[in-house]
């Protein structure tokens with residue numbers, strides 16, 4: 223059974239010749255997997271479509287696909303499909319306001335309303351899961367490479383089923399991708415999980431230097447000097463963060479990294495119960511309820527966040543005891 227919103231999305235794809243797909247800045251495997259898979263699915267199933275993927279390319283994730291150059295002129299008469307993004311300002315590579323029609327498919331808690339054509343499911347593991355479901359529900363053909371992209375997005379956003387993977391539906395989609403589309407997990411894990419010894423060493427630095435408060439907040443500051451010492455850049459932190467999820471005594475953990483090139487403090491936080499997204503929205507950041515990021519002006523803002531997160535952890539612990 224095709225749900226109403228899926229039918230509406232299908233209609234919009236059918237009735238627009240030119241389609242631009244975009245996702246959030248700092249594309250991760252879910253955002254990239256979803257955008258390129260959807261492009262491949264549309265090209266495979268619909269005749270005479272022009273489909274472009276907007277956004278900055280990310281060198282370590284070339285496997286997912288090659289980004290297109292999207293000019294303003296290309297947008298005016300096009301359908302925008304925004305994936306894996308709750309807020310308009312973080313769209314990468316396109317100006318939302320230039321488009322004729324907009325669709326959004328996402329699993330983040332809603333921040334901005336993009337249009338009346340939104341498929342948001344915050345219980346879905348990933349946007350890739352939603353794209354896979356859309357494809358199967360609508361009986362569309364699934365190209366092999368699209369299946370691989372979708373598989374990687376689901377695996378990455380759940381961190382191999384450690385988070386947000388309590389629903390049978392997630393496993394059903396993965397099962398279909400492996401059984402029907404012949405996706406080979408072990409081949410794809412190489413792309414997602416192979417990392418440099420520098421990054422492993424940086425993880426060691428974070429573990430050794432994490433301060434843990436009595437309320438269960440872990441925090442680390444990483445300076446430009448530290449990054450240089452380990453030969454890594456400030457973008458390496460994201461994948462390391464998830465490795466602290468099953469540590470006794472840690473409820474929430476946050477890493478502040480100096481980014482000299484952009485003159486900001488990159489901030490990445492995770493939580494095992496405390497809701498942290500509202501706090502990060504106050505600092506021009508955001509994300510999921512339990513996984514957030516922001517770019518701060520300086521380390522003094524970091525100190526503010528540490529105090530506020532520690533207070534949230536304290537309240538959370540007190541509530542748990544009640």
Ligand SMILES: [Mn+2]
Nearest residue numbers: 252306349379
């Ligand atoms: Mn996602």
